[in-house]
Amino acid sequence: MTLSPKVTPMKRRNDPDRSEPVYFFGTCLMDAVYPDAGMAAIRLLRSQGVKVIFPPDQSCCGQPAYNSGFSREARAVARKQIRVFSKPYPVIVPSGSCAGMMKHHYPALFAGTPDEADARRFSERVYEWSEFMARVLAVKLVDQGEPLTITWHSSCHALREMDVIRYSKALLRQLKNVTLVELERETECCGFGGTFAVKQPAISAAMVKDKIDDIRRSGATTLVAGDCGCLMNITGAMEHAGVAIAGKHLAEFLWERTNGK
Amino acid sequence: MGNESTFDFEHNIADALDDGQLRKNLRKAMDILVDKRRAVFPDIAYLDQLRSAGNAIKRRALKQLPRLLEQLETNCIKNGIQVHWAEDTTEANNIVLEILRRHDSRDIVKGKSMVSEEMHLNHFLEENDIEAIETDLGEFIIQLNHETPSHIIVPAIHKNKDEVAAIFHDKIPDTPYTEDVEELTAIARRVLRKRFAAAKVGLSGVNFAIAETGTLLLVENEGNGRMCTTAPDVHVAVMGLEKVIEKLSDVPPLLRLLTGSATGQIITTYVNMITSPRRAGEKDGPKEVHLVILDNGRSRMLADPEFRQTLLCIRCGTCLNHCPVYVRIGGHAYGHVYPGPIGKILTPQMEGLERAGVLATASSLCGACGEVCPVKIPIPDLIRRLRHESYDQDGSAVVAGGGYKKNLAETLVWKGWELVNRSPVFNEMGTRLAGKIGKRLPKVGPLKKWTRVRTSPKVARTSLHERARNEGVKDE
Ligand code: SF4
Numbered sequence: 001m002t003l004s005p006k007v008t009p010m011k012r013r014n015d016p017d018r019s020e021p022v023y024f025f026g027t028c029l030m031d032a033v034y035p036d037a038g039m040a041a042i043r044l045l046r047s048q049g050v051k052v053i054f055p056p057d058q059s060c061c062g063q064p065a066y067n068s069g070f071s072r073e074a075r076a077v078a079r080k081q082i083r084v085f086s087k088p089y090p091v092i093v094p095s096g097s098c099a100g101m102m103k104h105h106y107p108a109l110f111a112g113t114p115d116e117a118d119a120r121r122f123s124e125r126v127y128e129w130s131e132f133m134a135r136v137l138a139v140k141l142v143d144q145g146e147p148l149t150i151t152w153h154s155s156c157h158a159l160r161e162m163d164v165i166r167y168s169k170a171l172l173r174q175l176k177n178v179t180l181v182e183l184e185r186e187t188e189c190c191g192f193g194g195t196f197a198v199k200q201p202a203i204s205a206a207m208v209k210d211k212i213d214d215i216r217r218s219g220a221t222t223l224v225a226g227d228c229g230c231l232m233n234i235t236g237a238m239e240h241a242g243v244a245i246a247g248k249h250l251a252e253f254l255w256e257r258t259n260g261k
Numbered sequence: 262m263g264n265e266s267t268f269d270f271e272h273n274i275a276d277a278l279d280d281g282q283l284r285k286n287l288r289k290a291m292d293i294l295v296d297k298r299r300a301v302f303p304d305i306a307y308l309d310q311l312r313s314a315g316n317a318i319k320r321r322a323l324k325q326l327p328r329l330l331e332q333l334e335t336n337c338i339k340n341g342i343q344v345h346w347a348e349d350t351t352e353a354n355n356i357v358l359e360i361l362r363r364h365d366s367r368d369i370v371k372g373k374s375m376v377s378e379e380m381h382l383n384h385f386l387e388e389n390d391i392e393a394i395e396t397d398l399g400e401f402i403i404q405l406n407h408e409t410p411s412h413i414i415v416p417a418i419h420k421n422k423d424e425v426a427a428i429f430h431d432k433i434p435d436t437p438y439t440e441d442v443e444e445l446t447a448i449a450r451r452v453l454r455k456r457f458a459a460a461k462v463g464l465s466g467v468n469f470a471i472a473e474t475g476t477l478l479l480v481e482n483e484g485n486g487r488m489c490t491t492a493p494d495v496h497v498a499v500m501g502l503e504k505v506i507e508k509l510s511d512v513p514p515l516l517r518l519l520t521g522s523a524t525g526q527i528i529t530t531y532v533n534m535i536t537s538p539r540r541a542g543e544k545d546g547p548k549e550v551h552l553v554i555l556d557n558g559r560s561r562m563l564a565d566p567e568f569r570q571t572l573l574c575i576r577c578g579t580c581l582n583h584c585p586v587y588v589r590i591g592g593h594a595y596g597h598v599y600p601g602p603i604g605k606i607l608t609p610q611m612e613g614l615e616r617a618g619v620l621a622t623a624s625s626l627c628g629a630c631g632e633v634c635p636v637k638i639p640i641p642d643l644i645r646r647l648r649h650e651s652y653d654q655d656g657s658a659v660v661a662g663g664g665y666k667k668n669l670a671e672t673l674v675w676k677g678w679e680l681v682n683r684s685p686v687f688n689e690m691g692t693r694l695a696g697k698i699g700k701r702l703p704k705v706g707p708l709k710k711w712t713r714v715r716t717s718p719k720v721a722r723t724s725l726h727e728r729a730r731n732e733g734v735k736d737e
Contacts, residue, residue: 024734026725028682032692033718035725042734054729055736059682065675067626069648069666072655073679080683087737108642156627189585193625198707200623202271205714206278206589207625236715 096158297525336475
């Protein structure tokens with residue numbers, strides 16, 4: 001897949017106005033493991049004058065159960081999110097994978113149930129964070145950091161379900177002191193796959209090992225990704241292998257660069 | 262390898278991952294196939310349109326499958342082709358055997374046919390003292406080495422040139438060792454020519470069977486398919502019942518998709534369209550043509566609106582080429598005839614979940630297969646569905662062996678997960694607890710598997726929920 005590096009920030013007809021408040025869905029992984037990234041994503045939205053609402057009763061999109069064969073449980077948790085994010089505000093999700101679940105799989109998950117219509121309406125309001133920043137808000141970022149070479153990992157669902165990689169990269173390319181070196185096999189899965197990593201640990205291990213080798217060859221000192229699942233997999237494996245390359249969620253990286261950290 | 266009765270997926274995977282040569286061969290070959298496909302479909306928007314057309318044509322065919330099969334039969338018979346129906350592989354094998362016996366034939370030359378692999382025809386014939394001779398170069402190589410195909414389009418893809426050279430030298434009498442590809446091909450040709458000339462019966466697969474005209478379409482690059490279907494007096498074609506399409510005008514888009522996706526070719530060297538045996542006054546061609554139409558679980562798939570999509574498949578193999586799992590473990594590890602993403606959805610439906618349901622776990626659901634499938638089969642969705650059928654929590658499974666994995670322990674884990682994620686209080690307690698004891702958690706179960714090659718996830722002391730609250734990001 002070739003992705004155009006240039007993005008014309010073009011608001012679409014149904015896109016929300018920036019004066020409207022937005023919901024932030026923090027994802028279960030960000031909540032527990034990457035709260036800094038979550039806060040960075042919220043702050044960057046706020047820095048654009050957007051009012052951010054964080055409903056405290058939110059939890060998980062339901063994907064872990066959904067992909068493991070437990071629809072009923074997934075549906076119960078998903079239903080909770082639909083109820084919690086009930087006002088007609090956009091729902092901003094800092095993960096291509098959770099966003100893909102909420103945008104593209106909720107309608108199927110609730111098909112034929114009384115919540116089907118609600119689920120559909122909810123799905124229409126879901127935005128992946130970088131797309132919302134780049135396309136809807138058309139943010140202008142001012143890089144305050146030292147020169148740095150980074151590489152980027154495309155999460156499979158951001159790439160194939162949400163098709164938002166161009167927006168993530170457009171944000172990175174606004175940073176004038178940051179050189180982005182692309183991976184040789186950028187579109188290949190890192191081997192996370194949720195419960196796949198523990199249901200097929202050997203295959204998953206082989207995949208993440210190849211991913212690390214690719215990252216090493218890029219010569220970058222920082223790996224940026226838009227999904228905490230991939231990030232946890234890749235940085236966990238790098239650390240285990242003694243590879244001294246830092247891993248950062250896109251939001252956290254952008255926040256640090258634009259605030260001189 | 263490839264032995265279904267002793268299928269041990271985990272063991273196969275470990276072996277394959279350990280085999281450095283295999284992984285190198287696979288990666289190199291898959292890269293070439295992926296690049297060739299990309300080169301032949303440079304226009305992404307056009308490809309997407311073409312894939313939608315392919316999907317629509319096959320969908321339309323499936324919708325009226327019984328009628329089309331009847332029409333195919335009627336038109337084939339009109340053309341002089343004898344049609345046989347086989348409910349399962351045993352019936353199909355016996356039909357082929359009976360034809361061979363009637364012609365007093367002790368051998369059969371075969372073109373590449375995955376359905377004949379599905380039937381385990383070679384083995385069956387061997388037990389009946391009939392020699393099956395594979396004539397596709399790849400199949401010829403692996404047959405010499407007593408292996409099964411590791412890929413549905415390129416059966417010997419797991420072998421490199423040196424390995425082929427060694428096999429030829431070892432297994433074909435009086436063959437000097439050579440790594441020269443042309444010489445190797447010439448050796449195979451010399452051996453096979455004799456067999457073509459002597460065989461009374463030839464067998465082939467079918468890529469598309471056109472109901473409107475009663476035509477069997479077969480693509481290939483080596484000419485061995487044409488030899489198998491024309492040199493012997495009798496030609497037997499075997500096909501799965503999903504191969505039927507409605508009309509001749511359906512062929513061009515499907516053919517373009519098939520050859521482009523499979524080998525990155527605009528068209529194959531040979532496109533055989535077989536509409537009848539030798540007619541009066543014609544000088545060559547088989548005197549008899551038989552078509553064996555195999556069900557083997559396919560009509561069961563057809564009955565389910567979601568699983569039915571499995572039958573859209575045109576066996577191009579490109580989902581294998583793009584699969585991050587296939588490229589690492591190769592076809593044999595899957596332990597069944599159809600490997601890779603298509604195998605993960607097809608095999609459990611054919612063999613039942615108890616025997617093959619585990620295949621559905623070997624996917625990260627990355628979506629690479631669905632993205633390239635020329636007929637737009639949502640392969641990841643079907644894999645996910647099979648996972649659901651494996652636990653069958655709501656008693657709705659349609660695949661044989663549904664619920665085979667159902668167990669209290671896992672059910673409780675997910676019930677607990679549900680509870681935590683539905684109740685804000687439990688959720689907060691859970692995250693807090695994990696933040697406190699996360700580092701000291703014993704490395705057992707999933708965490709043990711995770712930490713084999715990774716450090717433990719670092720649970721934060723303060724959750725995002727708390728941070729947001731502290732920084733004044735509120736609910737309304
Ligand atoms: S599932 Fe799709 S990509 Fe895979 S072999 Fe069939 S047609 Fe080709």
